[in-house]
Amino acid sequence: MCLLHSEINSDKMAKTDKTKSAKATAPKVLTDNSMKFLEKYLNNPSPTGFESVGQKIWLEYMKPYIDDYIVDTYGTAVGIINPDAEFKVVIEAHADEISWFVHYITDDGMIYVKRNGGSDHQIAPSKRVIIHTDKGPVTAVFGWPAIHVRKSEKEHTPKSTNIWLDCGARSKKEVEEMGVHVGCVITYPDEFIILNNDHFVGRALDNRIGGFMIAEVARMLKENKKKLPFGLYIVNSVQEEIGLRGAEMIVERLRPNVAIVTDVCHDTTTPMMNKLEQGDFKSGDGPVLSYAPAVQNNLLKLIIGAAKDNKIDFQRMAASRYTGTDTDAFAFGAGGVASALISLPLRYMHTTVEMVHRNDVESVIQLIYQSLLKIENNHDFRYIK
Numbered sequence: 001m002c003l004l005h006s007e008i009n010s011d012k013m014a015k016t017d018k019t020k021s022a023k024a025t026a027p028k029v030l031t032d033n034s035m036k037f038l039e040k041y042l043n044n045p046s047p048t049g050f051e052s053v054g055q056k057i058w059l060e061y062m063k064p065y066i067d068d069y070i071v072d073t074y075g076t077a078v079g080i081i082n083p084d085a086e087f088k089v090v091i092e093a094h095a096d097e098i099s100w101f102v103h104y105i106t107d108d109g110m111i112y113v114k115r116n117g118g119s120d121h122q123i124a125p126s127k128r129v130i131i132h133t134d135k136g137p138v139t140a141v142f143g144w145p146a147i148h149v150r151k152s153e154k155e156h157t158p159k160s161t162n163i164w165l166d167c168g169a170r171s172k173k174e175v176e177e178m179g180v181h182v183g184c185v186i187t188y189p190d191e192f193i194i195l196n197n198d199h200f201v202g203r204a205l206d207n208r209i210g211g212f213m214i215a216e217v218a219r220m221l222k223e224n225k226k227k228l229p230f231g232l233y234i235v236n237s238v239q240e241e242i243g244l245r246g247a248e249m250i251v252e253r254l255r256p257n258v259a260i261v262t263d264v265c266h267d268t269t270t271p272m273m274n275k276l277e278q279g280d281f282k283s284g285d286g287p288v289l290s291y292a293p294a295v296q297n298n299l300l301k302l303i304i305g306a307a308k309d310n311k312i313d314f315q316r317m318a319a320s321r322y323t324g325t326d327t328d329a330f331a332f333g334a335g336g337v338a339s340a341l342i343s344l345p346l347r348y349m350h351t352t353v354e355m356v357h358r359n360d361v362e363s364v365i366q367l368i369y370q371s372l373l374k375i376e377n378n379h380d381f382r383y384i385k
């Protein structure tokens with residue numbers, strides 16, 4: 001989820017009626033092989049603007065399940081089923097992860113950074129990082145003054161302008177000899193773990209878990225031998241975190257008829273969240289469906305129908321001017337595309353310990369899959385015919 005647009009959307013509020021069907025009965029969908037792919041895909045760095053290695057891993061997994069694929073100039077990857085069909089349906093997620101840039105190197109070898117996406121300055125001090133250089137990865141650490149030397153009454157708080165990296169070099173020359181230069185991109189090395197069997201934790205689950213989920217939909221279509229009456233475009237967009245840019249590009253190229261987008265939203269049940277401001281969403285309680293001007297209501301009704309028919313629990317969100325996701329780019333692109341958003345509730349967004357519930361991951365996959373099965377060729381979603 002992109003910080004840029006979600007910041008503006010301060011009047012996002014939950015609707016009070018949470019639809020609760022019987023306990024989720026969706027069959028387990030994740031296989032050992034899909035979990036292996038998830039781990040490999042998540043552990044690989046995919047910073048905004050530099051997503052291509054991750055896109056290759058994603059396409060490699062997708063290939064058995066698609067008829068064709070395209071990759072655009074900036075790296076958005078699209079797996080296609082039924083490429084000759086005229087009616088085009090998109091399922092979409094974004095491929096990029098928030099990161100930092102090397103911004104300024106001091107004479108004594110300290111490295112100051114600039115955000116690439118909504119990276120969180122508060123979590124940076126004491127973290128290890130990888131600086132990506134042409135000579136290979138360089139390990140560094142975010143330093144911070146010791147607790148002993150800080151004045152407790154006026155402690156510095158970490159800001160993007162006062163955090164720095166130490167890569168063990170004592171001069172700018174030494175930093176440069178390691179291959180580090182202004183513009184090198186920086187990611188965290190934190191890897192995928194599972195807590196208590198069903199809580200997936202990793203950096204940048206926002207939103208590579210989305211790329212994973214749409215790939216799983218393609219796998220299920222193939223394995224269940226489902227023949228769709230339209231062209232399906234499984235889109236893994238680049239550059240969402242800096243303002244939905246990859247989606248803005250690919251919607252014009254594809255000019256689809258329908259787009260179902262998936263991204264993450266906040267689980268607001270953890271400490272220090274404000275439900276009055278952020279709404280009431282809990283991971284483990286199912287996918288979150290947004291009501292918003294960008295969401296086409298007849299498509300949303302079809303998705304709700306798919307959820308109810310298949311006993312998939314879901315939650316509702318009221319968004320305002322922006323959903324803060326690629327949904328906006330699809331809805332308002334290519335002359336207006338019937339779009340909807342299926343969100344996965346996530347704890348600790350834009351930290352290195354983003355957390356989602358396995359049941360929700362499976363339910364989002366099921367809900368996208370079942371919704372696709374309800375869409376007809378030349379499906380007319382217009383309100384007035």
Ligand SMILES: [Zn+2]
Binds near residue numbers: 001206207241350
């Ligand atoms: Zn995000």
